[in-house]
Each structure stands twice: as C-alpha cells, then as structure tokens.
Amino acid sequence: GDSVTQMEGPVTLSEEAFLTINCTYTATGYPSLFWYVQYPGEGLQLLLKATKADDKGSNKGFEATYRKETTSFHLEKGSVQVSDSAVYFCALSPPGSYIPTFGRGTSLIVHP
Amino acid sequence: DVKVTQSSRYLVKRTGEKVFLECVQDMDHENMFWYRQDPGLGLRLIYFSYDVKMKEKGDIPEGYSVSREKKERFSLILESASTNQTSMYLCASSSQGTDTNIQYFGAGTRLSVL
Numbered sequence: 600g601d602s603v604t605q606m607e608g609p610v611t612l613s614e615e616a617f618l619t620i621n622c623t624y625t626a627t628g629y630p631s632l633f634w635y636v637q638y639p640g641e642g643l644q645l646l647l648k649a650t651k652a653d654d655k656g657s658n659k660g661f662e663a664t665y666r667k668e669t670t671s672f673h674l675e676k677g678s679v680q681v682s683d684s685a686v687y688f689c690a691l692s693p694p695g696s697y698i699p700t701f702g703r704g705t706s707l708i709v710h711p
Numbered sequence: 712d713v714k715v716t717q718s719s720r721y722l723v724k725r726t727g728e729k730v731f732l733e734c735v736q737d738m739d740h741e742n743m744f745w746y747r748q749d750p751g752l753g754l755r756l757i758y759f760s761y762d763v764k765m766k767e768k769g770d771i772p773e774g775y776s777v778s779r780e781k782k783e784r785f786s787l788i789l790e791s792a793s794t795n796q797t798s799m800y801l802c803a804s805s806s807q808g809t810d811t812n813i814q815y816f817g818a819g820t821r822l823s824v825l
Contacts, residue, residue, distance in 0.1 A: 631812045642715070642801055642816030643754075688753070692812035697742050697761060697805060698769075699814060703753035 601626040605689045605702035612679055612709050620674040620705050622663075622689035630691040632656075632665050632672040633699070637686040646674075646687070684709045714738070717802050717817035724824050730789040732820050734802030741807040743785035744814065745769075745777060748799040760785055761807070792824045 606621045624632065631650045635643040647656030652667035661676045672689060689702040718733035736743065744759040746769075756769030758777040766777050774796060778786045785804075789796055799821050803814040 633812070635814075640818070642818045643803075643814070644816065645813055648813065697807070697812075698756065698759065699812065701754045703751065 601630070601691060601693060601700045603689050603691055603700050603702035605687075605705050608686075608704075608706035610705060610707045612707070614681055614709055614711050615678045616709075618674070618676040618679045618683075618707070620687055620689075620707070622672045622674065622702060624670050624672065624689075624691050624700075626670075626691055626693055626700075628694050629667075630693045632663070633690040633692070634661070634663055634672070634674050635688040635690060635701075637688065637704070639685070643688060679707070679709045681709045681711055683707060715802055715804055715815050715817040717800075717820050719820050720818065722820060722822045724789075724792050724822065726793060726824060728789075728792050728824075730792050730822065730824075732787040732789075732800055732802075732822070734785045734787070734817055735783050736785075736802075736804040736815070737783065738804065738806070738815070739782065740804035740815070741782070742805040743779065744803040744805075745775075745785065745787045746801045746803065747771070748801055748819070754801065757787065792822075794824050796822065797824045798822060 602625045633648045634646040636646045647658040649656040649665035655664045686704045690699045692699045715736045745757040746754040760779040776788045802817040
C-alpha cells in the first residue's frame with residue numbers, strides 16, 4: 600500500500616538557519632503531495648502542495664519540489680524563525696481517492 | 712475560510728463511560744474524517760464519511776462508532792471508553808469538488824480516560 604516516510608525529529612535549529620525535512624513516498628500512479636503544519640495546541644493546516652512531477656509548492660518561505668524519479672518531496676526553508684516551531688507532516692493522496700496517507704510528523708524547534 | 716469546529720478542547724472521562732465527540736464544518740464539504748494522533752504514531756484514520764448517513768471504517772475503527780445525520784456534523788462515539796483511548800482526536804473535512812485532496816482540520820480534542 601501507499602506509505603510516507605519522513606525524518607524523525609526533533610529537528611533543532613537556531614534562528615536564521617537553513618531547514619530541510621526529508622520526505623519520501625511509495626505509491627502507485629501519480630499522487631498529489633502535501634506538507635501540513637501543526638502549531639502547538641492547534642490542528643493541522645495545509646502549508647503547501649504539488650500535484651504533478653517537477654511542480655514546486657511554496658508558501659511562507661517554505662518550498663518543496665515533487666521529484667518523481669526519487670519519490671521525494673523534501674521541505675526546505677532558507678531562514679527559519681522561532682515562529683516556525685511546529686510539527687510538520689508530509690502526506691500523499693492517490694488520484695481519485697479522498698483518503699490521504701500521512702507521515703508520522705517531524706517536530707521542528709527553533710531557538711532564538 | 713473553512714472552519715472546522717470541535718466541541719471540546721479537553722475532556723476527562725471515566726472508564727466505561729459513553730463519550731461523544733462532536734465536529735461541525737461550515738463549508739458544505741461532503742467528506743468528513745476522524746483521526747487519532749499519538750506521539751510517534753502520527754495520524755491514524757478511525758472513520759470517514761463521504762455523504763450523509765454514509766460511513767466507512769478507517770485503519771483503527773475498533774471501539775469507536777460514528778454518526779452523520781447532517782452534512783455539516785460528524786460525531787465520534789466511544790461506546791465504552793477505555794484507558795487506551797486516551798489520545799488527541801482530530802476531525803477533518805474535505806470537498807469532492809475542486810481541491811478534493813486538501814483536508815481542513817479542527818483544533819483537536821484531547822481526551823483523557825481515567
């Protein structure tokens with residue numbers, strides 16, 4: 600079945616550091632790919648998405664590129680802020696399915 | 712903006728009690744979902760519904776049931792709460808129209824069963 604693997608956390612960075620959170624997936628066909636973010640005490644919210652190979656999703660300084668050849672969708676940000684501290688979930692949705700598959704989440708802690 | 716509202720942020724119940732978790736969405740979404748979130752396990756799907764009065768089992772339906780009598784409301788029921796159901800419960804909704812794969816989440820209900 601479909602699966603999403605993301606790096607275990609927590610990832611601890613200083614403010615203004617470069618961020619990468621790795622995400623790889625296994626799926627048949629061409630799924631849509633997502634990053635969701637969960638701030639403390641809140642539910643998940645969509646951060647960015649990509650629906651086909653080589654698409655780049657971006658939002659709030661975060662970016663991720665849909666790489667079909669490596670089945671990856673790594674999340675990057677050039678300069679993190681304390682306010683980026685949250686849990687980040689990678690997810691996929693197969694074509695024609697309403698049910699996404701989520702990774703286990705990666706906690707990001709940014710220190711001043 | 713889509714709003715998904717869960718009736719309680721925190722609940723404390725006793726073992727054996729019947730527990731109702733309520734979720735309401737205001738964007739006329741057809742699909743609604745219940746997940747539980749546990750440390751190290753991520754999100755696990757309990758039940759989902761793609762229409763009024765329709766329900767489908769997710770990955771971990773045992774010990775739970777659901778009710779969807781109205782399009783905007785999806786209830787999760789713990790028939791007899793047990794301590795291993797202590798968890799964070801998240802409700803989500805999504806559309807069957809455009810952006811069908813984007814899920815909108817509530818803030819969660821943290822349930823403690825003593």
